[in-house]
Structures are given as structure tokens and as C-alpha cells.
Amino acid sequence: MKLKFLGSGTSQGVPVIACHCEVCTSLNPKDRRFRSSALVTTDSGKKILIDCGPDFRMQMLENREEQIDAVLLTHEHNDHVIGLDDMRPLIFRNKKNIEIYCMKRVGDEIKSRFPYAFADVKYPGAPSFDLHEIQNRSFEILGTDISPIEVLHHRLPIFGYKIKDLAYITDASFITNEEKEKLKNLDFLIVNCIRKEDIHPAHFILPQVIDLFEELKPKKMYLTHISHHMGLHDDTEMELPDNMFLAYDGLEIDF
Numbered sequence: 001m002k003l004k005f006l007g008s009g010t011s012q013g014v015p016v017i018a019c020h021c022e023v024c025t026s027l028n029p030k031d032r033r034f035r036s037s038a039l040v041t042t043d044s045g046k047k048i049l050i051d052c053g054p055d056f057r058m059q060m061l062e063n064r065e066e067q068i069d070a071v072l073l074t075h076e077h078n079d080h081v082i083g084l085d086d087m088r089p090l091i092f093r094n095k096k097n098i099e100i101y102c103m104k105r106v107g108d109e110i111k112s113r114f115p116y117a118f119a120d121v122k123y124p125g126a127p128s129f130d131l132h133e134i135q136n137r138s139f140e141i142l143g144t145d146i147s148p149i150e151v152l153h154h155r156l157p158i159f160g161y162k163i164k165d166l167a168y169i170t171d172a173s174f175i176t177n178e179e180k181e182k183l184k185n186l187d188f189l190i191v192n193c194i195r196k197e198d199i200h201p202a203h204f205i206l207p208q209v210i211d212l213f214e215e216l217k218p219k220k221m222y223l224t225h226i227s228h229h230m231g232l233h234d235d236t237e238m239e240l241p242d243n244m245f246l247a248y249d250g251l252e253i254d255f
Contacts, residue, residue: 009033
């Protein structure tokens, strides 16, 4: 199986509009970050998208991806769901609804933000989705087993996901000991890290993810949901512990 980072940035993306810091003006493509999203390719070649933010269209075009078979949503914030309307070309080509898996609260928000996708009588060109409610227990998508990981994004419970020996967690600021048990001794642990210092109420910062790395002992850890405050990619990666890396847009992991 493969996981490709379609985006590794925060809700503002990098570069940030009107910012002239060294990261936002960097010419290194690894310092240019779409909003966080990942694409899993299963053993059978199916494509499972994790989150669908405002950069979805360009992420698909730049990565020459042409198919999404199902969508996993971590939570309902705009930088993780607002690109769903851009799935229309895939819906029209396949002549079938897009399957979306998420907790009930998130599904209710999708219905609220995209009511035209659920209308009894749709106008021509509207997208169409099938919502599947998930809870904090394992389920299957297209023959692939998925295990949710419940984390807190400030006070909001959201899901990360474990597939085989890889876990993908974004927008977390706290993980209970019970949920950490699901994350021990993984091959790959992907976790959000917004900046190096200054505690953030809704996101891990670098000292916190280093503590997680030492506690959970994955073989490799990749950081995502990275802001321009983290610093230049090449400089920051040299400061990280062995087997901890900054993700970047387009990076692909075999697992």
C-alpha cells in the first residue's frame, strides 16, 4: 500500500497570503504546502482520500491523480472538507456517488454546508455523496481495514486513522493513554506539528511530538499540518531526532 501527502500545511497554507517571511518566499518546493490531505492507494489499487480541503482540485492535478474511490474525514473544519464540491468531475465520470466515511457530527455538517448534494431533486451539475457514519471501532472500506484513533483538537473530538502499521493523525492536541495503545510500535506514525515552540491550544508543537516519538517508538515519524512558523524545511529537518522527518507535498510512503 502507499500513502501520498497531497498537502502538509496548516489551514492558511504555505505561503501565507501577504507574508514575506523566509519560508513563504522560499524557492524550495518542499516549503510550499497545500492544506493537509493524504491519498492512500490500497493493495487492490483503490484510492482512499483522507480529508478534502480547499486545495483538492490542484492537489489532484499536480499529482496527476484521476480517481477517488472513498473519502475518510477526520473532522468538519473547512480546511478538511470544503473541497468536496470539486469532486464533481469524478462523480460525473463514474456515474456514482462519492462514498464518505465520518462520524455523525461531521456528516451533519457536510449536509449543512452542501445541502444541494442531498436534495431530493438536484439541479444539473450538483455533486452527490453517500454518507457512512463511523464510530471509534474498526470498519472496512473496499476490503481495507481501518481503525479510528480518537484525539482531541482543542476540545473537539476528531478521528485519526490506522491502516496496517501506519497511523495518520492531524489537528491533534491531546491523545489519551487508551488511544495511544493503538499507536505503539508502528512502522509509520504521521502526526501534526504546527511549529517549534509556543504552546498551541489545538495543535501539537515540536517538543510535544518529540515526546510522543519517544513514548510510542514508531520506526519512523512524519510531521504534517506544518505552518510557516516551523521554519525552512531543510534547516528544520536537520534539527529533528533520527527517524523523524518533515512531510512535504508529493512525498509517498510504502507501507
